[in-house]
Amino acid sequence: MDKTWRDAMLPASFRGISFLIPQTSVPVGMKGPLHEFPQRDTPFFEQMGKQAQVHKMTAWVVGDDCFERRDKLIEALQTPGAGELVHPWLGRLQVKVGECDMSHDRTQGGMVTFELTFYPDVPLKSPSARVNTQQQVVKSSTSLLDSSLGRYQSIMAKVDTARLGLLQMRNSLSGVYGVIQQQFAPFLGTYSTLTGFAQSLMNSPGALSSLFSSYFSSFSGGNFFGSSRSGGGSNSGYRAAVAETTQQTQAVSAIDTVSPLGGADTVAASQATANLVQDSLLVQIGLIVSEMPVAQQPVSLDATPSVDQQALQPPVRPEVPVADDVLELRDNLSEAIHTAALKADPAHYLVLNNHRLALVKHLTAVAASGVRLVDVTPPETLSVLVLAYRRFGDATREAEVVQRNRIRHPGFVPARPIKIAQR
Structure with a gap:
């Protein structure tokens, strides 16, 4: 036999002290x-x-032992903190006692009446610390720069510059100079040619470390995430930052070692220079990566604007990173730093490894806030605009699809698998 409403009712009590409830009320609905x-x-x-679910009720303590049970209920009501209220109609609730009244009536012998008020107990959330991975990357970049400059100056102080050969220096540092041309363009005013670069190292080896120190004192991280960022521009945001740091990571690996040909002083000076440029690239990568925020989850729109509406007023959306790209950068960067650390002395090895761990931790957090790529096969040949609108409800994301899949003609996307963001 099915339970009736009488069977579903529970005997009322608070902190184990029982009583009767003839009536109770609690606000429902919305306030305003x-x-x-x-x-x-x-x-x-x-x-x-x-x-707020404020429970107000009339409670009766009835029986020959009503005074004894009354005192126990008073003690329960005056005990600080939350307690369990067994509500006949609503079940077991965690509540805190509010303002209550107690009354006695001579004509109602053997009964004590209470007017009780209970407030819902919402436990305070314990404060939780959140690691600022962006600041950790900034600190590790600063430590790496200091250690790198010290290592370079220490090695160059032991080099006999009179024994350095210009031709051997030029041959050994051609790749390093190419990296300076691409990644440290402000230095070209000082080192306009490879020969001039080699001669400067022979005549004034400390000038290079001073240039890097001055360069990073005003480095702003690349401005990929400035206030003017629109969320989808090709020259700003996650895509540009990942592309830039990926290129720099490849340059880090390209200059890991120099030619062993030449005298001992020439090889030592060339390797010290390559190490300084390599470490400086890692510092620059760290400062750019530290500007990558952990993305907030986008708010879904109630309705998708039509293509005509989007043409007049393109939708504004917060940019989120593509997790696959960030994770690939993380793994390549970790491998490049690990390889560079193998030729470092113990003290500098620890600095490089700490920088690697800080970068890995932050890039992992950035990737976790991003979107994954999925394979999508269009049902028929479509234009990229139609495909983007159907997939995202945002026709302005056509450039994203074209760039990722290197589509030759945006008006004709063939019916074959392409990579596209999950959302």
Whole structure:
């Protein structure tokens, strides 16, 4: 036989002290002010969230031992903190006691009446610390720069510059100079040619470390995430930052070692220079990566604007990283730093390894906030605009699809698998 409403009721109690409840009330619905305006017959109610579940009830303590049970209930009501209320109709609740009244009536012998108020107990959340991985990368980059400059100056102080050969220096540092041309363009005013670069190292080896120190004192991280970022521009945001740091990571691996040909002083000076440029690239990568924020989850729109509406007013959306790209950068960067650390002395090895761990931790957090790529096969030959609108509800993302899949003609996307963001 099915249970009736009487069977579903529970015996009322608070902190184990039982009593009877003839009636109870609790607010439900939404709270908010009612706005009424002169000369208008239509009022307006402003909803401001759910009402607090404040339980108000009349409680009876009945029986020959009512005074003894009354005192126990008073003690329970006056005990600080939350307690369990067994509500006949609502079940077991964690509540805190509010204002209560107790009354005695001579004509109602053997009964004590209570007017009870219970407030819902919402446990305070324990404060949780969140690691600022961006600042950790900045600190590790600063430590790496200091250690790198010190290592370079220490090695160059032991080199006999009189024994350096210009031709051997030029041959050994051609790759390093190419990296300077591509990644440290401001230095070209000082080192306009490879020969001039080699001669400067022979005549004034400390000038290079001073240039790097000055360069990073005003380095701003590349400005990929400035206030003017629109969220999808080709020269800003996650895609540009990942592309730039990926290129620099490849340059880090390209100059890991120099030619062993030449005298001992020439090889030592060339390797010290390559190490300084390599470490400086890692510092620059770290400062750019530290500007990558952990993306906030985008808010879905209630309705998708039509293509005509999007043509007049393109939708504005927060940019999120593509997790696959960030994870690939993380793994390649970790491998490049590990390889560079193998030729470092123990002290500098620890600095490089700490930088690697900080980068890996932050890039992992950035990737976790991003979107994954999925394989999508169009049902028929479509234009990229139609494909982007159907997939994302945003026709302006056509450039993203074209760039990732290197589509030759955006008007004709063949019916074959392509890579596209999950959302």
